[in-house]
Amino acid sequence: MITVHNKKRALFIVTLSALIPVLSLMVGVEFLTPLDLWQLITQEGDRVQRIVFWELRLPRILIACFVGAALATAGGVMQGITRNALASPDLTGVVAGSSCMIVILTSLFSIDAQWFPLAGISGGLIAGALTFALAWKNGLMPLRVILAGVAISSVCIASMTGFLIFSGAEAGDLFFWLAGGIAGRGWMQLEQTFAWVLIPLFLSILLTQRFRVLLLDDAIGQSLGIAVSLWRLIFMLLAVIMTAGAVTLAGPVGFVGLVVPHITRKLLPEQSVLWLPLNALVGSGLLLGADILARLPILAQEIPLGVVMSLIGAPWLLWLLKRQYRTGGV
Amino acid sequence: MSLMLEQVQLGYGGSTIIEDISVVIPDKKITTLIGPNGCGKSTLLKSLAGLLKPMKGSVSLKGKALEQWSRKALAFEVAMLPQKPTAPEGICVKALVEYGRFPYQGILGGQSQNDKDVVAWAMAQTGISELAERSVNALSGGQQQRVWIAMAIAQQSRILLLDEPTTFLDWGHQLEVLELLTKLNLEQELTVVMSLHDLNQAAQFSDHILVMEQGGLITEGSPADAISPKILANVFNVDADVEIRGNNRPYFLARGSIQAADQNLLAGVTP
Amino acid sequence: MRLNIHRYKVIYGLLILAIASGLVCSLIYGAATLSLDQVVHAMFSQGGEHSDRVVWNMRLPRAVLACLVGLHFALSGLILQTLTRNPLADAGIMGINAGAGLAAISVVVGAALLPFGSGIYSQGGQVLTWLPIAALTGGCITAILVYLVSGAGQMTPLRLILTGVIFAAVFNALATGLLALWGQAHTETVVAWLAGSLHGRNWLHLWILLPWTVLGLIGVVFCLRPLELIRLHDDQVQCLGVNIRFWRLVVVLLATLLASSAVAVAGPIGFVGLIVPHIARKIAPVSFKQQLMLTGGIGALLVMTADLVGRVSVAPFELPVGILCALLGVPAFLYLLRKNP
Numbered sequence: 001m002i003t004v005h006n007k008k009r010a011l012f013i014v015t016l017s018a019l020i021p022v023l024s025l026m027v028g029v030e031f032l033t034p035l036d037l038w039q040l041i042t043q044e045g046d047r048v049q050r051i052v053f054w055e056l057r058l059p060r061i062l063i064a065c066f067v068g069a070a071l072a073t074a075g076g077v078m079q080g081i082t083r084n085a086l087a088s089p090d091l092t093g094v095v096a097g098s099s100c101m102i103v104i105l106t107s108l109f110s111i112d113a114q115w116f117p118l119a120g121i122s123g124g125l126i127a128g129a130l131t132f133a134l135a136w137k138n139g140l141m142p143l144r145v146i147l148a149g150v151a152i153s154s155v156c157i158a159s160m161t162g163f164l165i166f167s168g169a170e171a172g173d174l175f176f177w178l179a180g181g182i183a184g185r186g187w188m189q190l191e192q193t194f195a196w197v198l199i200p201l202f203l204s205i206l207l208t209q210r211f212r213v214l215l216l217d218d219a220i221g222q223s224l225g226i227a228v229s230l231w232r233l234i235f236m237l238l239a240v241i242m243t244a245g246a247v248t249l250a251g252p253v254g255f256v257g258l259v260v261p262h263i264t265r266k267l268l269p270e271q272s273v274l275w276l277p278l279n280a281l282v283g284s285g286l287l288l289g290a291d292i293l294a295r296l297p298i299l300a301q302e303i304p305l306g307v308v309m310s311l312i313g314a315p316w317l318l319w320l321l322k323r324q325y326r327t328g329g330v
Numbered sequence: 331m332s333l334m335l336e337q338v339q340l341g342y343g344g345s346t347i348i349e350d351i352s353v354v355i356p357d358k359k360i361t362t363l364i365g366p367n368g369c370g371k372s373t374l375l376k377s378l379a380g381l382l383k384p385m386k387g388s389v390s391l392k393g394k395a396l397e398q399w400s401r402k403a404l405a406f407e408v409a410m411l412p413q414k415p416t417a418p419e420g421i422c423v424k425a426l427v428e429y430g431r432f433p434y435q436g437i438l439g440g441q442s443q444n445d446k447d448v449v450a451w452a453m454a455q456t457g458i459s460e461l462a463e464r465s466v467n468a469l470s471g472g473q474q475q476r477v478w479i480a481m482a483i484a485q486q487s488r489i490l491l492l493d494e495p496t497t498f499l500d501w502g503h504q505l506e507v508l509e510l511l512t513k514l515n516l517e518q519e520l521t522v523v524m525s526l527h528d529l530n531q532a533a534q535f536s537d538h539i540l541v542m543e544q545g546g547l548i549t550e551g552s553p554a555d556a557i558s559p560k561i562l563a564n565v566f567n568v569d570a571d572v573e574i575r576g577n578n579r580p581y582f583l584a585r586g587s588i589q590a591a592d593q594n595l596l597a598g599v600t601p
Numbered sequence: 602m603r604l605n606i607h608r609y610k611v612i613y614g615l616l617i618l619a620i621a622s623g624l625v626c627s628l629i630y631g632a633a634t635l636s637l638d639q640v641v642h643a644m645f646s647q648g649g650e651h652s653d654r655v656v657w658n659m660r661l662p663r664a665v666l667a668c669l670v671g672l673h674f675a676l677s678g679l680i681l682q683t684l685t686r687n688p689l690a691d692a693g694i695m696g697i698n699a700g701a702g703l704a705a706i707s708v709v710v711g712a713a714l715l716p717f718g719s720g721i722y723s724q725g726g727q728v729l730t731w732l733p734i735a736a737l738t739g740g741c742i743t744a745i746l747v748y749l750v751s752g753a754g755q756m757t758p759l760r761l762i763l764t765g766v767i768f769a770a771v772f773n774a775l776a777t778g779l780l781a782l783w784g785q786a787h788t789e790t791v792v793a794w795l796a797g798s799l800h801g802r803n804w805l806h807l808w809i810l811l812p813w814t815v816l817g818l819i820g821v822v823f824c825l826r827p828l829e830l831i832r833l834h835d836d837q838v839q840c841l842g843v844n845i846r847f848w849r850l851v852v853v854l855l856a857t858l859l860a861s862s863a864v865a866v867a868g869p870i871g872f873v874g875l876i877v878p879h880i881a882r883k884i885a886p887v888s889f890k891q892q893l894m895l896t897g898g899i900g901a902l903l904v905m906t907a908d909l910v911g912r913v914s915v916a917p918f919e920l921p922v923g924i925l926c927a928l929l930g931v932p933a934f935l936y937l938l939r940k941n942p
Contacts, residue, residue: 134935143759144938146766147689151934154871158927161796162920175792179781254774307778314771318750325752325760381836405842418832420886429830433842
């Protein structure tokens with residue numbers, strides 16, 4: 001099913017994904033040429049440049065990659081197992097649930113940042129479970145999932161705002177985190193969280209054979225001897241954990257999980273073994289690109305990543321909707 | 331001058347559903363559209379109501395293209411009952427029938443005595459006067475259909491278009507509705523245009539029949555002229571006997587459906 | 602019928618009584634509880650004592666404003682639900698609140714950041730006057746965008762809501778980002794505003810909103826008949842002489858006007874427009890006119906009560922009224938979602 005045309009596209013995307021990190025290392029307040037980069041890697045370069053490179057840029061790029069890969073894969077997994085083209089970590093309330101739990105626990109108990117992932121996962125799980133439970137009525141209708149997600153997100157955002165107002169001094173920091181951004185994140189945050197992102201990411205890619213079965217009709221899956229419900233639950237858990245990890249790192253960044261699976265479906269059929277890894281690749285490329293835009297010195301300060309992602313994601317999404325409407329999808 | 335289509339092409343978006351139809355709807359008569367599902371009956375009715383602008387040709391009333399009529403002026407001429415009308419939740423029968431008077435009222439509403447009289451008349455005509463305060467959604471299918479017809483005739487337009495008015499009704503209620511339409515046609519000189527699935531009902535209750543297939547008009551005329559065994563075989567793939575009964579109304583009895591392979595053969599054999 | 606009229610009289614009587622007592626409670630309770638005497642004194646002798654000023658300059662305008670805001674959101678909700686024939690529609694769900702909020706925030710942040718800006722939201726009266734217009738523009742642009750993307754003439758209610766939800770998500774993200782960009786000094790004001798709050802609102806805010814209330818109510822009266830008819834099948838509506846495309850647009854703009862102007866003074870208060878029309882429909886299942894009037898009244902009562910609870914429950918802090926409304930509204934929303942096919 002992989003046509004020559006698709007191969008070309010896939011090659012283009014993969015090359016782009018490889019180039020973006022390099023570009024990302026170069027761009028910023030301090031511009032580094034490829035030559036500078038080479039010197040920094042092979043030998044000692046300028047001291048300022050070294051700090052910029054090793055302490056600021058590199059961890060940041062890794063974070064952007066992790067976050068993008070996690071959100072995109074989580075989106076792909078969710079869309080696949082619910083057979084719902086609009087399921088994604090943000091629209092189903094998982095992102096809001098994660099953020100909410102982190103804000104609440106921070107303002108109540110001033111918990112340490114190392115507990116953020118656990119808090120985020122528990123919040124995301126509760127919110128996601130509630131959304132799907134409430135939307136379930138002889139199957140998952142896209143609109144019901146979205147509306148239930150809106151409701152759950154609203155509760156989370158409302159409670160979160162309530163706690164933000166009382167949390168006083170920390171509110172400012174939390175607020176910037178809520179706008180979605182990876183500014184000022186470094187090795188420390190990466191160390192605390194990377195396992196929460198990478199382990200479920202690799203697991204879901206390892207288990208991709210099971211995932212492919214879940215894409216089929218339930219009856220087929222069962223006749224193949226697979227406990228469909230159990231595996232669906234496992235994949236949902238993996239998706240939520242990935243999302244929570246990503247939220248911990250970068251705050252609630254929207255649209256990645258929704259848009260990326262639609263891009264990758266154009267390149268590879270969902271059924272392909274490489275589809276989930278491709279999501280991760282394109283997701284990290286997209287987020288890196290957004291991050292480059294976020295720190296282009298246009299304004300006096302960095303633009304929050306959430307804003308850039310919305311600006312990129314929104315037109316995409318509208319186009320997607322428009323097309324779905326035209327083909328009578330909804 | 332009556333409602334007429336001249337070389338009309340109809341469709342939605344880019345796709346064409348009806349190619350080149352020319353029809354004159356006879357005044358003060360009952361005209362029925364028949365044809366298999368998806369042949370364009372609903373589309374044709376929509377264009378007759380001025381709800382669908384023709385891609386080519388023109389639909390005109392009194393010699394003036396429907397696009398040139400204002401919606402309000404057209405409301406005095408044409409009323410329409412869609413296939414699946416929806417009643418607002420909780421609304422009572424009388425309130426719904428009163429909506430039919432909308433074209434006669436100002437933007438702020440306010441019923442004149444005439445409005446009230448017409449509503450009462452429409453409910454009496456359709457035999458729903460006793461149901462006035464009942465909730466529409468709690469009524470049976472046949473009663474609901476009569477309420478909708480009451481609303482349409484309260485509009486006091488000369489032409490009434492109905493898209494499959496009998497589809498969701500049981501046999502008795504189907505006849506009830508068709509008899510009501512015949513009565514309105516005779517007593518009020520109402521022009522009725524409707525689509526029906528049951529050919530015997532179409533033959534029994536209509537003055538004029540339009541047979542459609544795949545967006546084209548196959549034939550038209552009185553029931554006895556328009557529906558022949560050949561037409562039934564070609565349009566519906568049904569092998570049927572036709573028996574002409576009193577007042578020149580044909581009656582059809584199906585012997586069985588015809589597979590596509592038999593059809594050419596049959597078309598050659600039957601006169 | 603006669604019985605019905607009596608029933609409505611009783612219901613309206615109760616509603617007016619409830620609003621009046623809510624108003625009195627709003628004047629009495631707060632950071633400091635006043636006596637009824639003090640309140641009465643304040644109403645009839647302006648200025649003078651400290652308690653007089655608290656009642657007259659702070660509590661009274663705020664309570665009245667809460668009523669108006671509730672009326673705005675509730676009516677816009679009923680209008681949108683009628684238009685989309687979907688019981689889950691409201692200005693929040695459909696992105697109008699978010700669009701209006703984003704526009705208002707852009708003006709405030711713009712005024713604060715740009716050199717010729719005249720100060721921040723809480724101080725600058727000048728910026729404030731422009732907010733309803735900015736919010737209205739934002740709301741209208743959003744409404745029209747949502748309308749166009751959902752397929753304009755061929756839109757279905759379902760598409761309208763889906764598109765609205767996504768627009769809301771986009772605009773909310775942008776608004777949060779814009780505020781984060783503005784800087785941390787204003788976080789508290791901003792967070793409260795984003796949640797929908799009536800903190801610190803006074804007569805000025807009330808006078809800014811009032812013309813829009815009047816305009817909106819006049820609009821509602823004129824749209825009443827078409828709105829009633831729009832509940833029927835599209836084909837029928839048109840055959841009754843209603844230009845459905847025109848009226849759909851007018852009605853969307855009316856709902857937008859009501860919601861956006863309220864967003865401009867109070868921030869996006871969600872779920873009022875969603876649940877209040879349902880209560881009104883339960884009370885008056887038949888008459889649309891009664892539903893409209895009840896919706897307005899109950900909306901006013903709800904927001905005023907929520908604001909009072911928010912002020913009193915955690916004093917000396919304040920819970921933004923938007924949070925209370927969301928916490929109240931979401932369970933109702935979920936119930937409706939479960940119930941509807």
